[in-house]
Every structure is written in structure tokens, then in C-alpha cells.
Amino acid sequence: MSETSIEADLTQSANARNAKERLYHGLLFGCATLTVFVTISIIVTLAIDTIEFFQMIDPYSFFTGTRWVLRSEDPVLGVLPLVSATLTVTIVSALVAIPIGTAAAVYLSEYASDRMRSVLKPALEILAGIPTVVYGFFALVYLTPWLQQLGLEVSLFNLLSASIMVGIMIIPMVSSISEDAMSAVPDSLRQAGYGLGATKFEVTTKIVVPASISGIFSSYILALSRAIGETMIVVVAGGSMARMFDPSNPFANLFNSGQTMTAAMVQAVTTDLSGGTPGYYSMFAIGLTLFAITFTMNLLSNHIAARYREEYQ
Template sequence: MSTESTSADLTRSSRGQATKERLYQMLLFGCAALTVFVTAGIIVTLSLDAAAFFEDVSISSFLTGTEWESSHGQFGVWPLVTGTLTVTAVSAMVAIPIGTAAAVYLSEYASERMRAVLKPALEILAGIPTVVYGYLALVYLTPWLQAIGLDLTLFNTLSASIMVGIMIIPMVSSLSEDAMSAVPDDLRQAGYGLGATKFEVSTGIVIPAAISGIFASYILALSRAIGETMIVVMAMGMQARMFDPTDPFGHLFQSGETMTSAMVHAVTSDATGGTPEFYSMFAIGLTLFAITFAMNLLSNRITARYEEEYE
């Protein structure tokens, strides 16, 4: 009887394998380092050019001023910040309820066949160019809102905010649905076993269990809304207005300006390089970067704080 083994030799050369693993490690490290390098490069570039702006305009007047008229030397950023936050808040009122409800339906109610149709259809919204959303807001949404009795100007904050909210619905619904689908079925079955209805299981078990992912989707979607440019440029206008808490609807019904549209205005205006008006876009960009960075940091903190671990 032969004593030779008939099993296949599944071992590899340890030396060759170690070389490949080092190459893979170097390649992956390079990709990770590239993302950090790009982020650091953006911060350094914005900071250097913003420093040139702050040589002519004091930081205190920039951060506390309530008038923005770059052509007249007024560089108070608060009208731009309040315009940006107004658009973000109204878009959140549109996207969060609709997106969350769509995510609950896709995760808990829709059949596999229906989910295969509806989820890609929702995600198509994310692929539509934002200039198309801006055109729809200006040509169709604003006249429709005027027809139902709202006293809107041609360029107004409300139309732009609603359209930004529609644009970020796919981000809320898709990420929230992924978080809900990751909840183990054992939790659902336990709820059904105790006599809970599907709605009670959805709202009382699934949503609380997936709350970290749902909140993360909200923060990421709102970060996207803050950085939106074309919709607000086309539908909102470029007239910076300070938010008046005593007349919030008046602010919504009139034109306004966000931080991103102010940057576009600085680039497309007649301002030449080296002037405070030109360098103002870097100061605005640095402020916008700080806001979005803080929101993403908040998202990470919320995710880590409320993340559920299942075995």
C-alpha cells in the first residue's frame, strides 16, 4: 500500500506570499494617505488664501457682521450663514420625513419585487444634475407656489429649499433603509411573538435599533444640502439678506444668498485677483468647510454613541 498522501497541496510559497502582502499593504496605504493628503491640501490652500483676505478685513467684522455687499466693502458673513442654514432647515423638513418613511416602507413593507423597482427609482434622483433641479424650481415650482396664493418673488428661498430637499431624499432613504435592513430579524420576530403589529415593530423596534445609521444619514444629507450650489444660484438669487426672526416667512418668500452662491458670485464678478472681494471666496470656503467638518464629526459621534452591536 502506498504511503504517499493523495490530498492536494494547498500551501503557497511563504516568501512570495509575504511579498504580495507587502505590495497590497503599500497600495492600500497609498490610497488612504492620498485622501488625507487631499484633505490637508484643501485646508492649507483655503487657509493661505483666506489669510490674504483677513489682512484687509478683520476676522471679528467678518464673523460678526450682518451686512454682505462685497462690491461695497461689506463682508459680514452672517447673512450668508443664515441663508445657508435656512435652506438646510427647510430642505430637512422635506427630506427627513419623506426619506425616512420611504426607508421604512422599503425595509419593512415592500416585497422583494417592489423593492427592486422602487429603490433604484429613488436613487435615480441622486443622479439628476443639480442644474436640472434649479431649472425646475425656477420655471415650474415657483409659478405653482405663486398660483396657490403664496406671495413669492421670482427668485426666492422657499422654492430653492424645497428642491434641495427633494434632491437629498435619496440619500436619506437609501442610507436609512440600509441601516434598517441590517437590524437582525430575530428582533422583529420577538416583537411579532409578543403580539406587536408591523407598524409597532417598525417604529418601536427597527427604527430605535437602527437609529445611529438613520441619524448619520440625516447629517450626511444635510451636509450635502449645505454645499449645494446650482439650485440656490438659479432659484434663490444672489441678494444676501439677514434672517429676521420676527418675519421668517418674509425671508422665505424673498430672494437670498447662501455661502456657496456667494463664492460663485465672487468668481464670476469683475473682481480681479488680489482684491478682498476675490479673496472673500476663500474665507467663505474655509467657513463652509468648518461647518461641514463639524457636521460630519457630529455624525461620527452619534454613530459611535448609539451604534448597536449584534452577535
């Protein structure tokens, strides 16, 4: 084969390879652009309908009102009862998910054998694949009667059962992300601790966990963001009575029914409210408020991860 033909083959091969790279680049850029476009479209849609809502309802009364009564004529739309119920569910679910999820992550990362980890981690992550409506019915049919048998004066629909099930639902998110962060810590740090005479527990609590703290805190915030946006569990098990949080009697808020922001959005969609009414447009205002809360939490997660991230060579 002549040198001319060899150079032609090499040039043709390079051109084909460059064409494939340009095709891959275009496809990936298109996917990224589509994602950004969908996000912006959702925000714009919520903002337009929210502006329409605030032309009917005073924004100050919406953000500071302590009563939420959704009806066709003369509704009372104060978002604070919905926010307080949402925060109540989030805090209680965090008390359930964070200790259990973190302990599971520590065990999987530091104590479990490879065989045990290969069994337990997929089994734990199965919880993330269960439909949330199943969690809601489980809380309503099994968890609430069990709490009543323990002597707790909980109503049929209550925030306590809903919060516990939300906490169980987000355990896989806490444990999986935290375990990945702990596993990313170099073994050289562990061996250095053992070389100084530290026990396994001391290496775990004083070396591994502090070194992976950014990932662990990120998992907490992402899991809580998921809990804030949960819908079906609180709709099925939490009830639909909007109540303002009473600091003097916090158990009354847990043991009785309550309405979160997502549950109020479902109610606005499923009731017989006609389009164009304040009650109908209220779901867009709630949705934008909820988006602002979760977006702020995600920004906080990114800030914490960047602030406390450890880099290893």
C-alpha cells in the same frame, strides 16, 4: 518529484504570494495617503488665503457683520446674511427630506416585497444622479410658477423653491442610509416582537427604528451637510441678494431672493473682481467657514453613531 523540489515550489509560491500582498498593501496605503494629502492641501490652501483676507478685513466685522455687499472698492463683508440664508435652506430642505426619506426607508425595509424593493430603491436613487443644475432650472421654471399659482407671493428668485428642490435632492441619501441601518437589525428582534403579539407597525416603530436610530440620525446629518454645501440649485433658483434673516417675518426670507455661502463664493469667482482684492479673497474665507461647519456636523454624526450604535452577535 523529490522533497527538495517540492519544498522549493512551496517556498517560491509563498514568496510570490507575499510579494502580491506587499504590492496590494502598498497600493492601498498610497490611495489612503493621497486622500489625506488632498484634504490637507485643500485646508492649507484655504487657510493661507483666508489669512491674507483677514489682513485686509477685520475678522470680527466679518463674523458679526449683518451686511454683505461685494464690490471692488470699499466692500461690506459680513458673513451673517450668508450664514442665515444657508441655514434657512438647510432647515426647510430638512423638513422636506427627513419625513419623506424616513418613510420611504421604513417602507422599503419593512413593508415592500423583494420585487417591489428591487424596483423602487434604484428608482429612488436615480434622484441622486440627476445634475443639480437640472434641479435648479426645474425650481425656477416650474416650481416657482406653481407656488405663485397657489397664491404664495414668491418672487422669481426665492429661497423657498430652492429649499424644496434641495430637500428633494437629498431624499435618496436619507432613505438609502436609513434603509441600510434598518435592514441591519436582526430578524430575531422582529420575530420576538411578533411572538409577544405586536403588530407590524408596532414592531417597526418600537423595535426596528429604535434599534437603528444611530444610522438614521447619521443619515440626517450627512444629508444636511450635503444640503449646506449645495451650490447650483441655490445659484439658479435662490437669487443673489444677500439678506439678513428677520425673525419677526420669516416668510419674507423664504419668499424673496437670498444668497447662501456657496452662491456668494460663485459670485466672487464670476464677477469682474481682480485678484488680490478683499472681494476675491472673501471666497476663501467663506469656504473655510463652510468647511468648519460641515466638518463639525460630520464629527457630530460620528459621535451619534458611536454613542447609540447597537451591536449584535
